[in-house]
Amino acid sequence: xxxxxxxxxxxxxxxxxxxxxxxxxxxxxxxxxxxxxxxxxxxxxxxxxxxxxxxxxxxxxxxxxxxxxxxxxxxxxxxxxxxxxxxxxxxxxxxxxxxxxxxxxxxxxxxxxxxxxxxxxxxxxxxxxxxxxxxxxxxxxxxxxxxxxxxxxxxxxxxxxxxxxxxxxxxxxxxxxxxxxxxxxxxxxxxxxxxxxxxxxxxxxxxxxxxxxxxxxxxxxxxxxxxxxxxxxxxxxxxxxxxxxxxxxxxx
Amino acid sequence: xxxxxxxxxxxxxxxxxxxxxxxxxxxxxxxxxxxxxxxxxxxxxxxxxxxxxxxxxxxxxxxxxxxxxxxxxxxxxxxxxxxxxxxxxxxxxxxxxxxxxxxxxxxxxxxxxxxxxxxxxxxxxxxxxxxxxxxxxxxxxxxxxxxxxxxxxxxxxxxxxxxxxxxxxxxxxxxxxxxxxxxxxxxxxxxxxxxxxxxxxxxxxxxxxxxxxxxxxxxxxxxxxxxxxxxxxxxxxxxxxxxxxxxxxxxxxxxxxxxxxx
Numbered sequence: 001x002x003x004x005x006x007x008x009x010x011x012x013x014x015x016x017x018x019x020x021x022x023x024x025x026x027x028x029x030x031x032x033x034x035x036x037x038x039x040x041x042x043x044x045x046x047x048x049x050x051x052x053x054x055x056x057x058x059x060x061x062x063x064x065x066x067x068x069x070x071x072x073x074x075x076x077x078x079x080x081x082x083x084x085x086x087x088x089x090x091x092x093x094x095x096x097x098x099x100x101x102x103x104x105x106x107x108x109x110x111x112x113x114x115x116x117x118x119x120x121x122x123x124x125x126x127x128x129x130x131x132x133x134x135x136x137x138x139x140x141x142x143x144x145x146x147x148x149x150x151x152x153x154x155x156x157x158x159x160x161x162x163x164x165x166x167x168x169x170x171x172x173x174x175x176x177x178x179x180x181x182x183x184x185x186x187x188x189x190x191x192x193x194x195x196x197x198x199x200x201x202x203x204x205x206x207x208x209x210x211x212x213x214x215x216x217x218x219x220x221x222x223x224x225x226x227x228x229x230x231x232x233x234x235x236x237x238x239x240x241x242x243x244x245x246x247x248x249x250x251x252x
Numbered sequence: 253x254x255x256x257x258x259x260x261x262x263x264x265x266x267x268x269x270x271x272x273x274x275x276x277x278x279x280x281x282x283x284x285x286x287x288x289x290x291x292x293x294x295x296x297x298x299x300x301x302x303x304x305x306x307x308x309x310x311x312x313x314x315x316x317x318x319x320x321x322x323x324x325x326x327x328x329x330x331x332x333x334x335x336x337x338x339x340x341x342x343x344x345x346x347x348x349x350x351x352x353x354x355x356x357x358x359x360x361x362x363x364x365x366x367x368x369x370x371x372x373x374x375x376x377x378x379x380x381x382x383x384x385x386x387x388x389x390x391x392x393x394x395x396x397x398x399x400x401x402x403x404x405x406x407x408x409x410x411x412x413x414x415x416x417x418x419x420x421x422x423x424x425x426x427x428x429x430x431x432x433x434x435x436x437x438x439x440x441x442x443x444x445x446x447x448x449x450x451x452x453x454x455x456x457x458x459x460x461x462x463x464x465x466x467x468x469x470x471x472x473x474x475x476x477x478x479x480x481x482x483x484x485x486x487x488x489x490x491x492x493x494x495x496x497x498x499x500x501x502x503x504x505x506x507x508x509x510x511x512x513x514x
Contacts (some may be wrong), residue, residue: 031293
């Protein structure tokens with residue numbers, strides 16, 4: 001009786017938690033290099049229930065005990081890149097990440113909307129240096145209009161002077177990456193350390209967000225309805241309990 | 253209450269900011285020397301509800317945790333300094349920079365501002381000024397009896413005086429470049445100011461090492477592409493709608509929860 005009440009309640013909590021994730025995906029529908037997060041619903045373990053009648057226990061079968069969100073996955077499928085024509089917009093084709101130097105150490109990002117700091121270093125919009133093979137990529141006194149980035153990630157001036165090589169890395173298990181916000185991911189023991197991969201960099205392109213607005217909307221509607229269904233189940237339990245108390249309590 | 257309400261609200265205000273920026277780009281579609289802006293976004297902080305790598309039983313760990321984000325914020329309005337289209341005007345004091353660089357303009361308070369808008373005029377003293385009357389730096393004075401002013405591609409300004417046949421040089425236009433033009437601050441009136449982010453101006457002669465050359469009788473129009481702005485406007489509006497629907501969905505859920513007990 002009460003068990004069902006908790007099961008239905010746990011379903012409401014699950015769909016409310018998923019709504020938070022979906023809302024974040026939609027809010028970031030225009031964030032470059034954003035990756036969506038999905039939370040599969042896991043079932044709590046089922047229990048074998050028994051009927052006890054005068055010390056005789058007969059098994060009655062299995063009963064579920066509800067649902068919860070066990071983990072959330074990041075979807076790493078590629079997001080569409082669009083042509084911007086801006087020289088310092090770089091998109092990575094296929095897998096891989098740019099490496100930027102944050103105050104707390106190196107971080108990974110897919111957002112390639114870079115700019116040049118006043119000291120001539122290639123930086124993110126937050127001013128974090130973008131790492132090359134040997135430290136931050138320095139463009140010196142070259143303005144952004146004259147920078148060419150080859151498909152292999154070599155940064156050159158228009159007249160062919162080599163300025164640096166942009167570092168593109170990948171990790172053994174991307175699901176182990178931790179989101180830090182500000183378009184950054186942190187690698188952990190679970191993800192494994194970054195390994196340099198062959199870069200395929202497109203200059204003048206910017207990777208968009210991985211959010212599919214339509215898909216997210218559909219998920220949201222489905223979640224809302226499941227939430228309402230669970231609420232109905234809670235109410236049904238409530239009414240049954242109410243009836244039980246009212247009926248059993250009658251004396252005439 | 254639910255996180256998602258605030259998350260979606262951040263999405264709505266972010267998209268509203270995009271529309272504001274697009275509106276300014278479109279408003280300046282015919283402004284000489286105007287450079288379009290674009291809003292770049294970042295995701296906000298994440299709350300970790302469950303850490304990856306937490307041991308569950310001996311020898312087993314959670315492979316991936318649960319992280320919930322809190323929405324989005326605009327991180328930069330990136331000014332895009334691509335070349336605008338040139339329009340022929342046949343006015344001798346309309347100048348364009350073909351390539352990199354800015355005209356230097358002296359503001360009344362003594363600071364130097366920078367512009368790509370080369371629609372110059374003469375003031376009552378014959379000085380070359382912007383439409384607002386701010387003086388071009390270094391100052392060039394066109395003599396009273398000049399009949400013809402010509403500007404060479406290297407910035408040399410010469411004039412033919414009344415009764416003469418040979419032109420005389422009356423000054424040279426110098427340009428300024430920046431390592432990071434995107435870091436310049438828009439001052440309005442088609443002017444930019446140098447900031448710590450843009451770096452110090454590098455001053456030089458037109459046509460020399462990395463500076464653009466000057467062409468007379470043309471104006472550089474804005475680099476705003478109407479079609480592109482329209483597409484971005486549609487995208488921003490739809491993303492705004494989607495986020496408002498997410499707020500409605502969250503609201504319906506809260507309403508559902510409130511109806512648990514009648």
